[in-house]
Amino acid sequence: MFNGTEAEERRYLEVIVAKLHQALKEMDDKVSSTYEAVIEAKKYLWDNAAALDPAERAANRVDVSLVIDLGEKTIAKRRRVQKLLQSPYFGRVDFKVGQQTKPDSFYIGVHSFTEENGHDNLIYDWRSPVASMFYDFEVGQAFYSAPVGEVHGEIGLKRQYKINQGAMEYMIESSMTIHDDVLQKELSGPSNERMKNIVATIQKEQNAIIRNEAAHELIIQGVAGSGKTSVALHRVAFLLYRYKETLNSRNVLIISPNKVFSDYISNVLPELGEEKIMEVSLEELAAKELSGIGKFQTFYEQVSELLGGPDDKTDDTVIERIKYKASAEFIGQIVAFIQYADEHYFSPEEIAIDKVTISKEALFSSYLASGRLPVKSRLEKTAAHVMANCKDVDGNRVPASASKKIKTAVKKMFKCQDVLSLYKEFYRYLGKPDLFKLKQGKKLEYSDVFPLLYLKIYFEGAAPFDFVKHLLVDEMQDYTPIQYAVLSKLFKCKKTILGDSSQSVNPYSSSSLAEIKKVFPEADTVELLKSYRSTVEITTFAQKLKPNSQLIPIERHGEEPLILPCHSPRDEMDAVRRLTGDFLVSGLHSLGIICKTHAQAEEVYAKLKDRGYKIHLLDFNSEQFHEGIVVTYAHLAKGLEFDQVIVPFADASTYRTELDKSLLYIACSRAMHRLTVTYAGAITPFLKS
Numbered sequence: 001m002f003n004g005t006e007a008e009e010r011r012y013l014e015v016i017v018a019k020l021h022q023a024l025k026e027m028d029d030k031v032s033s034t035y036e037a038v039i040e041a042k043k044y045l046w047d048n049a050a051a052l053d054p055a056e057r058a059a060n061r062v063d064v065s066l067v068i069d070l071g072e073k074t075i076a077k078r079r080r081v082q083k084l085l086q087s088p089y090f091g092r093v094d095f096k097v098g099q100q101t102k103p104d105s106f107y108i109g110v111h112s113f114t115e116e117n118g119h120d121n122l123i124y125d126w127r128s129p130v131a132s133m134f135y136d137f138e139v140g141q142a143f144y145s146a147p148v149g150e151v152h153g154e155i156g157l158k159r160q161y162k163i164n165q166g167a168m169e170y171m172i173e174s175s176m177t178i179h180d181d182v183l184q185k186e187l188s189g190p191s192n193e194r195m196k197n198i199v200a201t202i203q204k205e206q207n208a209i210i211r212n213e214a215a216h217e218l219i220i221q222g223v224a225g226s227g228k229t230s231v232a233l234h235r236v237a238f239l240l241y242r243y244k245e246t247l248n249s250r251n252v253l254i255i256s257p258n259k260v261f262s263d264y265i266s267n268v269l270p271e272l273g274e275e276k277i278m279e280v281s282l283e284e285l286a287a288k289e290l291s292g293i294g295k296f297q298t299f300y301e302q303v304s305e306l307l308g309g310p311d312d313k314t315d316d317t318v319i320e321r322i323k324y325k326a327s328a329e330f331i332g333q334i335v336a337f338i339q340y341a342d343e344h345y346f347s348p349e350e351i352a353i354d355k356v357t358i359s360k361e362a363l364f365s366s367y368l369a370s371g372r373l374p375v376k377s378r379l380e381k382t383a384a385h386v387m388a389n390c391k392d393v394d395g396n397r398v399p400a401s402a403s404k405k406i407k408t409a410v411k412k413m414f415k416c417q418d419v420l421s422l423y424k425e426f427y428r429y430l431g432k433p434d435l436f437k438l439k440q441g442k443k444l445e446y447s448d449v450f451p452l453l454y455l456k457i458y459f460e461g462a463a464p465f466d467f468v469k470h471l472l473v474d475e476m477q478d479y480t481p482i483q484y485a486v487l488s489k490l491f492k493c494k495k496t497i498l499g500d501s502s503q504s505v506n507p508y509s510s511s512s513l514a515e516i517k518k519v520f521p522e523a524d525t526v527e528l529l530k531s532y533r534s535t536v537e538i539t540t541f542a543q544k545l546k547p548n549s550q551l552i553p554i555e556r557h558g559e560e561p562l563i564l565p566c567h568s569p570r571d572e573m574d575a576v577r578r579l580t581g582d583f584l585v586s587g588l589h590s591l592g593i594i595c596k597t598h599a600q601a602e603e604v605y606a607k608l609k610d611r612g613y614k615i616h617l618l619d620f621n622s623e624q625f626h627e628g629i630v631v632t633y634a635h636l637a638k639g640l641e642f643d644q645v646i647v648p649f650a651d652a653s654t655y656r657t658e659l660d661k662s663l664l665y666i667a668c669s670r671a672m673h674r675l676t677v678t679y680a681g682a683i684t685p686f687l688k689s
């Protein structure tokens with residue numbers, strides 16, 4: 001057998017590392033000679049500028065840019081080889097097809113590697129067709145999908161390697177269910193600074209999501225820590241590889257909940273050899289689309305309003321408005337209104353301007369003939385059509401002096417002159433004008449932003465984002481059906497939508513997989529039930545808050561979470577300080593102190609900073625994730641994870657509503673290895689038992 005023993009594998013690794021070094025050297029030489037060639041060509045241009053004719057100069061410039069292009073490609077390739085030098089491969093599959101006497105050995109790494117003048121592919125990219133067998137099959141019958149069709153055969157051997165700094169730490173022969181030992185090792189270590197790639201331990205069900213090419217919309221509901229975000233980013237990397245001729249990173253957009261989250265995930269694609277993708281929040285999108293129409297409350301401000309103070313009660317009518325506009329039926333009502341407006345809101349009147357007369361009937365038939373355009377364009381087309389088809393009393397074409405007046409008159413025949421009036425009219429049509437309320441300073445409530453945008457698209461139209469060929473929506477539970485309806489009008493492309501209905505920060509407007517599916521009836525849906533982030537003890541603890549009998553924690557054990565009662569708020573702060581001190585000597589990398597509200601986080605931050613701890617406060621103005629000790633609140637902590645989490649203020653007055661329970665669940669489920677909950681006074685009823 002090729003490289004049958006561990007000693008042979010170790011020698012082979014040395015050979016590969018040497019080849020990678022050799023390739024690196026060759027690339028360095030190539031980059032240097034490219035550099036010299038560019039300097040030479042530029043010098044030639046400069047020295048001979050006067051003697052060269054324009055065509056020669058242009059040809060010379062083209063040559064220079066071709067050489068630069070080549071140099072850049074070499075540099076990108078060099079970066080990949082450099083990465084491979086750390087860990088050339090993580091897996092091997094020996095696969096035999098049909099009557100083949102000896103199997104082929106495929107070594108699988110984060111990138112592919114072929115010797116410059118050699119023919120053999122020494123390392124296969126994890127996204128290549130043949131590598132899919134590493135994730136999908138154990139020893140025995142297997143197949144992969146190649147461009148020529150499915151290739152069937154037999155896997156005779158499957159191995160996994162942990163290679164660090166070019167040296168093999170361990171090698172595992174795997175004949176059992178995928179990667180258990182390696183996965184355990186990966187998950188038990190302390191966290192990285194930011195989210196990392198999981199190519200070596202992608203699970204079969206995750207691989208199916210990553211390589212799903214057929215779905216136009218793919219909706220992933222996954223329990224906390226099930227790898228949704230990781231999988232979605234690996235899916236993007238896969239699609240960029242698979243469709244490299246037609247798709248590049250500038251064609252992929254992620255709707256991300258905030259800048260901290262975007263920064264937190266920003267390393268994954270570059271680690272996989274791809275460029276970062278664009279990110280935007282729904283608020284940024286709405287601000288662009290609604291510019292000139294009005295200011296609006298943000299989602300975070302809406303949630304803060306709902307949280308209120310310990311004794312405040314949120315205005316029930318606010319909740320009623322949010323709930324109403326978050327229902328799936330609401331879209332049906334807006335659609336019905338649009339149809340009604342189409343049929344009833346254009347009221348033609350005879351026009352008699354200067355020497356031109358246009359009948360009511362002519363106007364109406366032009367309006368009907370103008371098709372399904374946005375209202376404004378439709379009115380313009382109607383005016384243009386009637387003018388083209390009529391003459392003044394002298395038999396002449398409509399004079400320019402009259403045409404402007406006619407256009408204005410036609411515009412006024414539509415019941416509403418701007419989108420905000422149309423939006424208010426919608427609630428009058430429903431017989432529920434009270435469902436629209438502006439906030440102080442004429443700010444729109446957040447729940448009005450997307451219905452208004454939906455009507456704006458009907459009234460004025462919107463330029464779809466055609467350059468986006470794949471849209472990723474994370475934290476799907478936080479978006480309502482009407483938001484999805486707007487997204488699908490703006491983005492006609494393929495979509496991957498992921499989230500967890502248990503992690504809603506606003507229970508009045510959260511969406512489940514079933515609700516989102518109503519907006520995308522053709523979508524493929526997947527559920528991820530295995531949770532990888534936390535120890536069994538932490539997962540079991542968090543499950544008491546939001547039970548899900550289907551959740552399967554990965555068998556990894558650690559300390560029992562600790563609930564720490566304190567005599568007074570002062571004692572509680574002392575406890576948090578002590579726990580923070582313990583963390584600093586624990587060998588763990590990241591600590592998240594996760595409060596319920598921003599105000600509480602500011603308080604803890606100020607008190608810990610007093611003690612000289614190096615800590616960071618993360619809030620909605622933060623642009624970056626930070627390593628080390630972070631103080632934040634549940635809404636912002638969503639999507640992040642920490643080796644250790646402290647949840648302070650878990651008392652009965654802080655966590656009392658359903659929304660509070662959700663936030664407590666989010667906070668606790670961020671912990672990977674250690675979790676401590678502190679409180680003074682009475683404990684929250686959600687943790688009472």
Ligand SMILES: Nc1ncnc2c1ncn2[C@@H]1O[C@H](COP(=O)(O)OP(=O)(O)OP(=O)(O)O)[C@@H](O)[C@H]1O
Pocket residue numbers: 183186187196198201202203206222223224225226227228229230231499500503532533638639640641669
């Ligand atoms: N196959 C895997 N191999 C190794 N680690 C994995 C795997 N799948 C997930 N993980 C790890 O589990 C953790 C959670 O992943 P991720 O943040 O993508 O989950 P999520 O479902 O988006 O979580 P949440 O919804 O709770 O924010 C990360 O540390 C990730 O690296």
